[in-house]
Amino acid sequence: MYSRAYKAGVTIPPLLWVTVFLLLPYAILFCYSFWSVSPAQVIVHNWNLQNYLQLARNPIYAQVLLRSMRIAASVTVFALLLGYPLAYYLSFHAAKRKDLLYQLVIIPLWASYLVRGYAWKTILGSDGVLNGFLQFLHITHKPVEFFLYSPFAVIITLTHIYTPFTLLPIYASLEHIPRNLVEASHDLGSSPWATFRRVILPLSLPGVLAGATFAFVLTLGDFLAPLLVGGPSGIMISNVVVSLFGAAYNWPLGAAISFCMMLLVVTLLFITERLEKRLAVS
Amino acid sequence: MTKAAPNAAATEGAASSPAAPILSVRQVIKRFGQRPVLRGISLEVASGEFLTILGESGSGKTTLLRLIAGFEDVDSGEIWMRAERLDRIPAHRRQVNTVFQSYAIFPHLSVFENVAYGLRAKNTAKSEIPERVRQALAMVKMGEFAQAAPAKLSGGQQQRVALARALVNRPRVLLLDEPLSALDANLRRQMQVELKSLQREVGITFIFVTHDQEEAMALSDRVALLRAGLLEQVAPPRQIYGEPETAYAAQFIGQTNLLRADVKDGIASSGSIVWHTSGASGMATYSLRPECIRLSSESAGLPFADAATARFRGRVRNQAFGGAMDLIEIACGGPQIIRARIANPGILTGEREFEFTASHAVRVREGEPG
Numbered sequence: 001m002y003s004r005a006y007k008a009g010v011t012i013p014p015l016l017w018v019t020v021f022l023l024l025p026y027a028i029l030f031c032y033s034f035w036s037v038s039p040a041q042v043i044v045h046n047w048n049l050q051n052y053l054q055l056a057r058n059p060i061y062a063q064v065l066l067r068s069m070r071i072a073a074s075v076t077v078f079a080l081l082l083g084y085p086l087a088y089y090l091s092f093h094a095a096k097r098k099d100l101l102y103q104l105v106i107i108p109l110w111a112s113y114l115v116r117g118y119a120w121k122t123i124l125g126s127d128g129v130l131n132g133f134l135q136f137l138h139i140t141h142k143p144v145e146f147f148l149y150s151p152f153a154v155i156i157t158l159t160h161i162y163t164p165f166t167l168l169p170i171y172a173s174l175e176h177i178p179r180n181l182v183e184a185s186h187d188l189g190s191s192p193w194a195t196f197r198r199v200i201l202p203l204s205l206p207g208v209l210a211g212a213t214f215a216f217v218l219t220l221g222d223f224l225a226p227l228l229v230g231g232p233s234g235i236m237i238s239n240v241v242v243s244l245f246g247a248a249y250n251w252p253l254g255a256a257i258s259f260c261m262m263l264l265v266v267t268l269l270f271i272t273e274r275l276e277k278r279l280a281v282s
Numbered sequence: 283m284t285k286a287a288p289n290a291a292a293t294e295g296a297a298s299s300p301a302a303p304i305l306s307v308r309q310v311i312k313r314f315g316q317r318p319v320l321r322g323i324s325l326e327v328a329s330g331e332f333l334t335i336l337g338e339s340g341s342g343k344t345t346l347l348r349l350i351a352g353f354e355d356v357d358s359g360e361i362w363m364r365a366e367r368l369d370r371i372p373a374h375r376r377q378v379n380t381v382f383q384s385y386a387i388f389p390h391l392s393v394f395e396n397v398a399y400g401l402r403a404k405n406t407a408k409s410e411i412p413e414r415v416r417q418a419l420a421m422v423k424m425g426e427f428a429q430a431a432p433a434k435l436s437g438g439q440q441q442r443v444a445l446a447r448a449l450v451n452r453p454r455v456l457l458l459d460e461p462l463s464a465l466d467a468n469l470r471r472q473m474q475v476e477l478k479s480l481q482r483e484v485g486i487t488f489i490f491v492t493h494d495q496e497e498a499m500a501l502s503d504r505v506a507l508l509r510a511g512l513l514e515q516v517a518p519p520r521q522i523y524g525e526p527e528t529a530y531a532a533q534f535i536g537q538t539n540l541l542r543a544d545v546k547d548g549i550a551s552s553g554s555i556v557w558h559t560s561g562a563s564g565m566a567t568y569s570l571r572p573e574c575i576r577l578s579s580e581s582a583g584l585p586f587a588d589a590a591t592a593r594f595r596g597r598v599r600n601q602a603f604g605g606a607m608d609l610i611e612i613a614c615g616g617p618q619i620i621r622a623r624i625a626n627p628g629i630l631t632g633e634r635e636f637e638f639t640a641s642h643a644v645r646v647r648e649g650e651p652g
Binding site for chain 1: 403
């Protein structure tokens, strides 16, 4: 068996890392959420629930949160619609091209997030690629403004960025389906479509759930895409947090929002994990 | 669909050539890339027959089964089921069902739903399904497991579910791809017996793939011996054992001694062993089963006691106790060691005299298939 020194050597550093750089900051954040800012812009440590009450009373926060969740849900749906067919094709029909196509899915992940964000800015902008193309074809006669700086732009950009994260777990779960189950289904008289519906889809659901969770949670916490392409109507909840910690200098309120978000995401992860376990059959 | 053309070229040699085949495989060729897997297979299967496709791994036996099931396409040749051309229709519209080597039970469905799968796929009346599933599960003695999850079942139980799932559809032909190979020896023997009685009970044509020659002999009405993509011999087990056509068949099915003999005027001689034969003159190979060799009681008339019996002397090199029969290795001067199986021989030492009935030495073809 392994020596105590070895066990300590491999477990203590990561535990220490997580404690110092994750758990401790969360604890501090949690404390901040009960403090307040004095009129003189000083954080005072008088414990109260004002921040949480403000979140509940002022509808603007709920609205932004709701919009964020709508955007996250849209990105999730689009990422699934794009990711599942591609993952299916890769796993079942790509044959010799499988490795190449798989790499093509992975490569965008190597490009910087900012590069991909700016790329969409140049595509969607009023003198961007998309508008130029539409005008070239005489479909439109002047630049369409709402492509950029809208929730639409945020959804497109984030769908592009997070689709690989959705595709990979789906692909993994499809790869794990024994091929003789597909043959058995055909053998028992099921058409290819019925086989997909009754064997492949049910067995890939854990992957679908994992992929959807990735897309939803990552989008919900995203603040760069709204910053780059969102405009005022594309503001998401994380942008509110960023501004509260920055220009607005209201750390306690920012902390309260952050903590609510964290609770939401952890609850979500808890539920999806339970669901995944129930769907997964050994 | 056109009607089946009358099959002029009858399959060669098979003694019990079926009168009205339910399935006929005609000149089927299959390659994987450059590698030929099946090199021209013609085979007819009679209705209600238990046919075993026997061969070593890589002989193409599973491929042949997969072609019949529809999981692979033939490169050339045809497969017919009665008057229907099978190789042109997709797997899900063929009236055959398969029992897979690794069972392929749907892990996300209960035992009941696994068995009901084929019935639902074919839009069987909803009211009919529970009763048919119940019957099928009862047939394989799995009635009490209907609601169980497949993951909770043992290998043998999954095997039974796989069988029920295939049989519930009342296929015209049931294909079994080494279905017993994953079971331990005792369970395997038990399942062999059950499989055989099940087949008699339901009267469905079974095509059974195995590499186990004992299993093939125990179960089959006929054995089709496949070698490197060609059929070596198709015959009932007793015939293929007693009258193997080739040296390969003789060696693959049971143990044998291959004697290379010089035949002249009705007398074959292989070293010091000489016997009467009706075969043509020239060099030839004969198969002599170990259990055909006996101890001679008297030492008169070497090498012929009479025209029907051959005698030879040999030194007992080794004797292994084998329960009912001892395995004895006999050196007869030449490089060849003759193996004999003799019941209750006592302890044998030194030079002894042995004999066999001349007609038990069966002339076989040697060499590559085809």
